[in-house]
Amino acid sequence: MSDVIHLLPDNVANQIAAGEVIQRPASVIKELVENSIDAGATSVKIIIKDAGRTLIQVIDNGKGMSETDARLCFDRHATSKISSAEDLFSLRTMGFRGEALPSISSISQLELRTKRAEDEVGTLVVINGGKIEKQESVACADGTSFSVKNIFYNVPARRKFLKSNTTEFSHIEKEFFRIALVNPNVEFELYHNDQIIYQMRQSSLKERIVAIYGKSINSQLLLIDVDSTLIKIGGYVGKPETAKKQNEHQYFFVNGRYMRHPYFHKAIMQAYERLIQPGTSPDYFIYFDIDPACIDVNIHPTKTEIKFESEQPIWSILMAGVKESLGKFNVVPSLDFEHGSDIFSDNGFFNSTNKTPVTSLNMEVDTSYNPFKTEGCGGAGYHYSKKTTPNVENWQALYDGFESEKTSKTDFPSYIPQESFDPANFVCPPAENEKLVMEGEENKSHYIQMRGKYIFTVMKSGLVCIDQHRAHVKILYEHYLKNLQQQKAASQQLMFPIMINVLESEAMLLDELMEDLSYLGFEVSNLGKGAFSINGIPSDCKESNAELYLRDLLNSFKEGGDLKENRKEQMALKLAETSAIKAGKMMSEEEMMNLVAQLFSLPSPDAIIDNRTVLTFFTQEEIEKKFK
Ligand code: ADP
Ligand code: MG
Numbered sequence: 001m002s003d004v005i006h007l008l009p010d011n012v013a014n015q016i017a018a019g020e021v022i023q024r025p026a027s028v029i030k031e032l033v034e035n036s037i038d039a040g041a042t043s044v045k046i047i048i049k050d051a052g053r054t055l056i057q058v059i060d061n062g063k064g065m066s067e068t069d070a071r072l073c074f075d076r077h078a079t080s081k082i083s084s085a086e087d088l089f090s091l092r093t094m095g096f097r098g099e100a101l102p103s104i105s106s107i108s109q110l111e112l113r114t115k116r117a118e119d120e121v122g123t124l125v126v127i128n129g130g131k132i133e134k135q136e137s138v139a140c141a142d143g144t145s146f147s148v149k150n151i152f153y154n155v156p157a158r159r160k161f162l163k164s165n166t167t168e169f170s171h172i173e174k175e176f177f178r179i180a181l182v183n184p185n186v187e188f189e190l191y192h193n194d195q196i197i198y199q200m201r202q203s204s205l206k207e208r209i210v211a212i213y214g215k216s217i218n219s220q221l222l223l224i225d226v227d228s229t230l231i232k233i234g235g236y237v238g239k240p241e242t243a244k245k246q247n248e249h250q251y252f253f254v255n256g257r258y259m260r261h262p263y264f265h266k267a268i269m270q271a272y273e274r275l276i277q278p279g280t281s282p283d284y285f286i287y288f289d290i291d292p293a294c295i296d297v298n299i300h301p302t303k304t305e306i307k308f309e310s311e312q313p314i315w316s317i318l319m320a321g322v323k324e325s326l327g328k329f330n331v332v333p334s335l336d337f338e339h340g341s342d343i344f345s346d347n348g349f350f351n352s353t354n355k356t357p358v359t360s361l362n363m364e365v366d367t368s369y370n371p372f373k374t375e376g377c378g379g380a381g382y383h384y385s386k387k388t389t390p391n392v393e394n395w396q397a398l399y400d401g402f403e404s405e406k407t408s409k410t411d412f413p414s415y416i417p418q419e420s421f422d423p424a425n426f427v428c429p430p431a432e433n434e435k436l437v438m439e440g441e442e443n444k445s446h447y448i449q450m451r452g453k454y455i456f457t458v459m460k461s462g463l464v465c466i467d468q469h470r471a472h473v474k475i476l477y478e479h480y481l482k483n484l485q486q487q488k489a490a491s492q493q494l495m496f497p498i499m500i501n502v503l504e505s506e507a508m509l510l511d512e513l514m515e516d517l518s519y520l521g522f523e524v525s526n527l528g529k530g531a532f533s534i535n536g537i538p539s540d541c542k543e544s545n546a547e548l549y550l551r552d553l554l555n556s557f558k559e560g561g562d563l564k565e566n567r568k569e570q571m572a573l574k575l576a577e578t579s580a581i582k583a584g585k586m587m588s589e590e591e592m593m594n595l596v597a598q599l600f601s602l603p604s605p606d607a608i609i610d611n612r613t614v615l616t617f618f619t620q621e622e623i624e625k626k627f628k
Helices: 010-021 025-038 067-072 085-090 100-106 156-160 165-180 205-213 215-220 262-271 311-328 349-353 432-437 468-486 504-520 543-559 567-579 589-600 620-626
Strands: 043-049 055-060 109-115 122-128 131-138 143-149 187-192 195-200 221-227 232-238 250-254 257-259 284-289 382-384 447-450 454-459 462-467 491-501 523-528 531-538 615-619
Touching (some): 025 055, 025 100, 025 143, 067 122, 067 131, 165 504, 205 284, 215 221, 232 311, 447 589, 454 468, 454 589, 462 468, 462 620, 468 567, 491 543, 504 531, 531 543, 615 620
Parallel strands (some): 250 284
Antiparallel strands (some): 109 122, 232 284, 250 257, 447 454, 462 615
């Protein structure tokens, strides 16, 4: 039998290798722009079409390549950046593997034009699918221009896996920011489909951050500056009140290279402990400067995971550095026990600078409540609604539709009597002696609120306990989803439109969501260049929640990649979660009654929402068992 082993042709080997380095158009941009930076460019222009699907062009004014280098750079392991393995430990450049260009050229139609300042003429190289088609002299500007067309044209299986233009553009934007944020001394321009999207002049680091994230971030950043023998740490961290749920403004760079580092992220979170709301995290732009011998960048093909020799001490230095900045800029408030609360209180920085009130923590206190009064089943931790001033703000929404829906056919769980809702049915008649104590029928409390979170009420067959927030989410969710599905919604016009600025990728997303948003009750118009005005909001959404909702929506759709099948459900659920009453909100009798009424007018009041239980039922037998 003859031998069976053979060497793969170069272009096939490169195509396979490309799988590691080049996943999508954004990877091409990353590799090309990093090469431009390594070539000493001070100006880089990126031109893309169809989110990089049809064209990615990167033009720089760097040092260019000689005729021979222009050809050699497409060979595997052809690099000017290292010549021995030891060089890896003194690396200050972005590239070093000599893998990017052979990979890119093997999966696209590529043209390179390059010229060194000292040469009379430049060189043109044309490569299709890894095969050199042409190499000749051309007249061109100093520097280098790579034009990459029809990525994956010869690997249909991979081209098929590219996502929508919105998603691919969002990846490009991410890679672009990672490079732009670490090279403020380089001027960048990014064009998409012949439109200029980002234009960044040479600037300071802070100006660069502002050029990306808008003017509002300028006053939200605190300087961090630590100089130790082991490491220098510089950059900015966000003020605690700007912490966000899904925060994309989080960057670590080491020696000019973006890196992911979950362990150092924890150091920052630790420094912000108790300063930010649970579930949120702060903005940060952290730049490490360290002897390259103390890190290993070679562990990951796209080089975003970097190993540090002394992680533990750096963790502590970082944590202390961030804490110091927070302290220096006086954002760590002194605890004020007089007011019984902390930084979340009205006097704290949370509400003073941020328009969004932290409602969940602003509990109303029932000063007239007397725990020793033997009335009903009161006791510590219980709250009798009739003692509080009803807060009717925004409650209209809850009553809306109740009249019309209360007679609709309902599908109650078997343990709930199958009858249309009547509040009187829900309540046990007071016991004879109770009647004597009570001043009058109208004072009778049918609903008990516990710790601003649960509502208890008695129904014919037992005691029901309802999670007030989830119940309201469920009611609003059904309402919003119906509007979305029937394509009609009530909107309240705003006297003063809310202006918001978003990134280009978010603007593309917002445009896609615009129609569905209008059925939810949002009237949003695109003013161009990432500016949008919110002119109308859903009838039962607070003005202060409108921007919060839109940003939250954008973040979650960005995270999840392409807009999912169930996007209507997601949009309705998010809006319901944003608009629903929160735990901690004290409710009046009337409010509780209406909440319960609305909940039980839904087709299946006891069904879970977003995988969470809304209500639970204690039957009389269950209660009786407890007393055996
Ligand atoms: P690496 O960056 O790891 O060296 P690449 O495949 O990205 O590998 O690039 C190979 C070589 O091509 C680089 O080492 C560099 O010498 C040359 N090169 C690539 N892009 C440019 C550019 N924009 N300007 C000048 N030289 C470049
Ligand atoms: Mg490179």
